[in-house]
Amino acid sequence: MMRDATPEQCRQLLEFIDQPIFALNLEGEYVILNAAAAAVRGRTRQDQLGSPYSRFVRNPEVADAMVARARAGEVVTEKIEVALPNGQAQVIVDRLGPWRDDDGQVVAIWGSAMDASVYETLGEVQQESQVLRELDEARKNLLSIVSHELRTPLASIQGYASTYLLYEDRLEPEERRDFVRRIVDSTLQLEELVDNLLTASRIEHGTLEMSLRPAQLSKIVFEAIAEAHQRWDSEQIEFTGPERCELVLDPRRIRQVIHNLLDNAKKYGGDGPIEVVLEDQEQKVWVTVRDHGPGFAEGYADRLFERFYRGRSEFTAKGTGLGLWITRAIVEAHGGRIVAASPGDGGALFTFSLPRGLQAPEA
């Protein structure tokens, strides 16, 4: 039993631990060091026992402050630059804390050390596992999110169709036509949702295939805008760019990209104007979609493209959280890049590039 351990057994235990462990008296001088702790400073145990904690250190003010805080009962972790005997320095992370007696009085200071790179890796591992946990959570939520997203166009189809049936003879002819048109639009919305889900699954399994051929990018953009105007029943998208812009791409996938970006602009920009700019440069073609919503906070530009990330807006979080992730995967599969920015004068801006050098496969 540990409480019956002799001082010699305690010493053996300390030596057994391969993590550097040491103790300081209240003056901050080494009184105990295990072999691993002695090795960290690159000195013998005899050299260090009785010497101040800050002695072989290049930032002694940090070391002294740590001792003072540990003496006051605090646990502190800081980076220490150890001055090695060969004149070089090594950064380590030391942790100091109070060693109390049975009455709770601080009688000495415990210490442990860790290689700075190990410490940082540990931090990264913790961060990574946090990201994995969030991803797992998102996966669990995906089913309920998808069913909610399916329900919206379904509700609209069922609503229009059943209203048509119930009041057919009282609806005006123009109203009837409009109801049918809205049913068709909702089925398109369903089709796009299913398309995005299938694409997401292909990206995840690494089986996203591109069917590259020469196409008019400007035509794809015009069509996507016209379709969005019809779907939203508004004319809020303004286009700037050349009438013709031919390059090799996968037309269906790029249509999906533009559709996703427009949809995103509508979702977060509301009824404000949306600008689409097409720039044809020698090596690349750039497409920018800009909304005039509240934009996003600095530092979130990369998060937006993460899978399952859904921004908040006054129009509440909607969508599967897959759209921008899919968009980036498609752009990158074309050898292009996509970036997001939230300019100072408001709104969010998404710009993607497509390279001119792509070759269509031989027919």
Added chain:
Amino acid sequence: MPDDQPTLPILLIEDNPDIARVLKTIMRFEGYEVTHERDGINGLEQARKPGWCAIILDLGLPRLSGWEILEALRADKNSDGPPVIVVSATAEAMRREEALARGAVEYLVKPVTADVVARTIRQHARQGRRE
């Protein structure tokens, strides 16, 4: 048919334009005069006005949720307030219980057919104007 009767004022609080359009059409044919609000703040302001024979309420609304509207109406302690019919996209049974506990008289889950909406409104809406 209700067409021959004087129209009754009904309040619709719904942000989805398609669902709103469908519900407005149904209510018009059932003989109601519809006032439509698209967000929670304006919706609550309207809901507090007297005279509605019923309120049709969506839960996921911008600015102020339908839950908060239910809560606010209940806190007004107006026991004689109009019946509130919730139309929600969430099918979970717990949500339904919660909405009824907060004072809703009925909880319909989207997608919902026109005849169910029409029947529910007929069943719950007051048949006269109350000032």
